[in-house]
Amino acid sequence: MFDNLPKFTFFTGKGGVGKTSLACTTALSLAADNKKVLLVSTDPASNVGQVFATDIGNKITPINNVENLEAIEINPEESAAEYRERIVGPMRGLLPEDALRSIEEQLSGACTVEIAAFDEFTALLTDNDLLSRYDHVVFDTAPTGHTIRMLKLPGAWSGFLEEGKGDASCLGPLAGLEKQRDRYAAAVDRLSDAETTRLILVARPRQSALAEVARTSDELAAIGIKNQQLAINGMMPTETGGDPLAAALLKRDEDALEGHDPGSCRLAA
Template identity: 45%
Template sequence: MTKFLFFSGKGGVGKTSLSSSAAVMLAQRGEKTLLVTTDPASNLGDVFHQSVGLLATPVVGVDNLYIQEIDPVESLRLYKERALAPLRELFPEDVVRSIEEKMSGPCTEEIATFDQFIACMHQPDYDYVIFDTAPTGHTLRLLELPGSWSAHIEMSAQGTGQTCIGGVEALTASKKQYDQAVQALRDGNRTQFVFVTRPDRIAIQEMMRSSKELQKLNIDNQMAIVNGVIPEEDRDHPYAARRWAVQSKYLAQVQAVFTGRIVEIPLYPDDVVGLDNISEVGRDLAHVLAV
């Protein structure tokens, strides 16, 4: 397994459950693991029955596992304060206030979130860093950000020296760090993107759109987990047989169009919350991922 694992997919397909299970599985094997969510709608705290915030927090009952939530609002506050702190010593308050107003747009929030995202990738103390990412479109937007900065920085440098996301000098330095992170994302020896999907039409269509968008960013290190497959021993039941007849068609479709590795995870009778259930899914993941 690579050091960085990104679990992504359409909302509701089970990526939080599977990313949590993978993290627990690794931690129980003695690997120091950080599980990070970038999804504003994530229920990571509910999964582990404890609070989660912007700082990495040890998981109660699981040695070697830490969880963290990248909150866009708090990330923006920290980003702005870090950018404005040196300016407060150089400029009058009204000038700093004007700069702060320019940094209050949505583009700054996206960059601030990406800033925290990248900081998690520069954590040398962890053996593995697993990301439970926001629905795929938002994740792709984050990954596209560094590539669109150069022209914006160059134009701003010829003017006031300020951009909507901070000063040109500091931003240029950050961009170099971000570019290095994107290179890591493209490196199949360091990063694996795991698309979580369900055996249904809409989820698979979104997965394939996202897979192609990642390929446009030269990110080909992809695999797919089809979640919620009817277990083989249950397929004789009348209801399950009907569901399996539908699922099998979509599984064949995934195998026909997705070029990366494909694995299946069964439909579980209970919600994947609480350490016992998470550990059970983690054991299944270890089997299908051959780790």
């Protein structure tokens, strides 16, 4: 799985399946192989900092005691505050206080929080100066629903900006949208380029989990993310030492994989 990883690798899957464990292991393995690695958490409840006992937060931070590895935890609220300041900052001293406050208020809703975090995410996919510093960017993501939405947004927003319709007041002044449109289009291109992006769907060895992961796979393939791989995490070890409970758990795991028709999963690679 770790061979020939492209520039971007995403780990996705349901809550608690092992996304963070696999993303951190992958990042460590690449860094040990002398590759420059950026580990990005897009999970608002990231625990990557905890895993590495390093205070990370919303800025790129070298990981304690690990050469070649840096990380960032995208924090939607902090991203939104920075985004607001980028827009309001230059107007300070030019507009009256109450006008500034009203703009800040307009840029404080859930829509701005989402677009700001997403803006940061697309910057990490498209900022060539930044990307030239790394051989690999590994993404640890939030549980499936949040991530599907995030991966769909570049396409959705490109369409929205293309049509120029709808209420964009949460974006702030419309100036600069042209630049954003180019960036979102570039993000869509990178996500759907199999040479550049691989998505690793993580699941536990359970029938229902595999059926669900197949649906996620289809949904992401439909938006062009076709370089996909399935990682089964947490298989019961085959050495059960004669323990009947361990043997029963192993059988359950094996049955789940056995009964599963990999063809129906339609996972590439």
